């Protein structure tokens with residue numbers, strides 16, 4: 001079974017398209033999306049249009065869960081906007097704009113996505129989460145101690161836990177027998193090159209699996225310019241994160 005796992009697209013349609021070109025070469029049976037679809041990028045509606053096309057094409061084999069910024073967009077309030085603008089201005093102002101421009105049908109859709117999902121493929125138990133099994137916004141970064149990661153996934157029954165959120169790829173094979181893989185980010189990658197990252201996962205008929213993080217090239221300078229055209233306060237700071 002060939003599986004592609006993508007996360008943290010953040011309205012970056014250009015990065016998503018480049019990743020999908022790479023995914024298509026691998027001819028996946030299933031695609032998992034681990035959340036953060038529309039906030040803090042340049043094209044939330046184009047991104048959701050594309051994801052809806054894929055849902056149509058893959059049907060039940062296209063799985064989506066909700067990320068923490070999806071919840072922020074879907075459940076935005078004056079208090080959240082005020083706090084976000086104070087704590088992290090470019091994110092707060094972007095959130096305000098994203099809520100205004102994202103199609104209501106997409107906001108309703110991401111509001112109703114599950115926070116996590118358990119799936120069994122060829123007897124392999126897989127859990128999809130955004131941050132960690134215990135919290136949607138918990139960070140499974142590279143370089144954590146094994147004990148720390150064991151605690152984060154203690155409540156999970158799965159053998160393989162797939163997560164995103166930090167925008168940094170990571171992987172842990174734990175003494176408990178669990179494997180934890182942070183798939184990285186498509187749209188706001190925080191590896192040194194800022195290029196999109198996703199995971200290819202192959203599960204054989206006995207439930208044995210292997211995986212590979214893929215780094216894909218794309219035109220990030222074009223995204224920088226697209227974001228500047230949105231012209232909300234602090235948007236240059238947001239744009240600079242892409243280059």
Ligand SMILES: [Fe+2]
Pocket residue numbers: 008010036067069165166167
């Ligand atoms: Fe994210």
